[in-house]
Amino acid sequence: MPELPEVEVTRLSFADRIAGARIQEVRLGKPLRWPLGVLPQELEGRTVQRVRRRGKYLLLDxxxxxxxxxxxxxxxxxxAEDVPEPGAHDHFDLVTTRGVLRLNDPRRFGAVVYATREDAGEAAKLLGSLGVEPLGDAFDEAAFHSALRKRRAPVKQVLLAGDVVVGVGNIYASEALFLAGIRPTLSASRLSRPRARKLHAAIRDVLARAVQKGGSTLRDFSNANGESGYFQLEAMVYGRAGQPCRTCGTVIRGIRQGQRATFYCPSCQKP
Structure with missing residues (x-):
């Protein structure tokens, strides 16, 4: 699944080019996870002012x-200015005066949803429960520690939930916990202030480096220019079960947490 860095990389790859474009046509393919929420023709003539990100959502204002x-x-x-005829997995085309924004989604779990405002209707339902942005100034160390102390679930599960801090998906939660030296099975409520501070810094560091590397391409991710990411090449634990730790040489372990794969070093990451 594309995580926060991949979504941010995608945003950066087309945001400047589409800003100021006027919508000429909206073409829909097979139904996606949620309905568009407006008749496609009602969007014609409107102008894309900017592209933002909230968690794993792209917001086209x-x-x-x-x-x-x-x-x-x-x-x-x-x-792109020119795109081929829509294929079987092309489900949304936003045709503008500066090019076509096309969503390709083989599994159709994605969505494009219109709302009159970010805090209204379906948008409020989708965005209202999201936690603080980890790369923004609002991601405060003390508030982060306070929120963790209220959760008895394993710390990795709390990170994935997205209501304490948004967008720290499976890959980057594993990597941040390694960098902070914290075992993913440790109850979040047991984290001391110093360890929470290390995790706070590790989350910001891992996500920022992932954006710089263009995200992670494990299967088929690419940005809006068709370019792959390379962060996975320097992963310390994710996907490395049975291989030696790059830091201490201990064999990396792989377990399941909440139906998701978790990877950690039993020597570098303390319970």
């Missing part, structure tokens, strides 16, 4: 309303 775009489990977007 229009001169009247906002489009929320989610990549789902395996989706990707391309933005």
């Amino acid at each position: 229009l001169d009247d309303g906002v489009l929320l775009l989610h990549l789902g489990m395996s989706g990707s977007v391309v933005f």
Whole structure:
């Protein structure tokens, strides 16, 4: 699944190019996870003012309303002046004066949703429960520790839940916990202030480096220019079960937590 870095990399790859574009046509393919919420022709003539990100959602601010775009489990977007005829997995085309923004999603767990405002209707339902942005100034160390202390679940599960801090998905939760030296099975409520501070810094560091590397391409992720990411090449634990730790040489372990794969070093990460 595209995680926060992949969504941010996608945003950066087309945001400047689509800003100021006027919508000429909206073409829909097979139904996605949620309905568009407006007749496609009603979007014609509106202007894309900017592209933002909230968690794993791309937000296209229009001169009247906002489009929320989610990549789902395996989706990707391309933005180009010329695109071929839609294929079987191309489910949304936003045709503008500066190019076509196309969502390709083989599994159809993604979505494009229109709302009159970010805090209204379906947008409020989708965004209202999201936690603080980890790369923003609002991600406060003390508040983070306080929120963790209220959770008895394993710390990795708390990170994945997205209501304490948003967008720290499976890959980057594993990597941040390694960098902070914290065992993923440790109850979040047991984290001391110093260990929470290390995890706070590790989350910011891992996500920022992932954005710089273009995200992670494990299967088919690419940005809006068709470019792959390379963060996975320097992963310390994710996907490395049975291999030696890059730091101490101990064999990396792989377990299941909440139906998700977790990887950690039993020597470097303390319970």
